[in-house]
Amino acid sequence: KAGVTQTPRYLIKTRGQQVTLSCSPISGHRSVSWYQQTPGQGLQFLFEYFSETQRNKGNFPGRFSGRQFSNSRSEMNVSTLELGDSALYLCASSTGTGFRGDTQYFGPGTRLTVL
């Protein structure tokens, strides 16, 4: 079974631009979560989607948004990029049905650099 895939793997943007990242979960998984990883803050939860609905949200500004499609694929968007948004963005999928007991499977991440 194919793992979690994320595209693109690397992105370079300039301040003020916007960016869209994509995540395809493991087949059959309905929950997709997004995390930001930086050297200073470590891994932080952004949001979770299940069946096209945002089920949980972390403490990030409104510039960070996401959505999920009917095939469970998810996108996250960051508008008005800031230098501090440079990070590795990780997507994780799980079945979602057990919710709190599910194993999270992570993708390889998208490395975003903001210049």
Add this chain to the structure above:
Amino acid sequence: KQEVTQIPAALSVPEGENLVLNCSFTDSAIYNLQWFRQDPGKGLTSLLLIQSSQREQTSGRLNASLDKSSGRSTLYIAASQPGDSATYLCAVNTDKLIFGTGTRLQVFP
């Protein structure tokens, strides 16, 4: 507020040693705890998941224990190998994963 701490932050050992990595958390109201491995610049690989009702889980040379009442988990790696070199992260699951800062492990031949 849930906080997760991992000790030590870094560890360098010769091949063949048995290792213990520690993870502590401040709020025992968790659903489960998961240990991950991360290679440089890569995503996370799930190693073990322990449900809150469980005491330990084993997979090959890895054994993880959970003491929810004291807010502690340990990851035991038996007979370490150079291929085990990576950063090891623990994460507690409340309604989202809250990660520790990781232990960077280097196993030298």
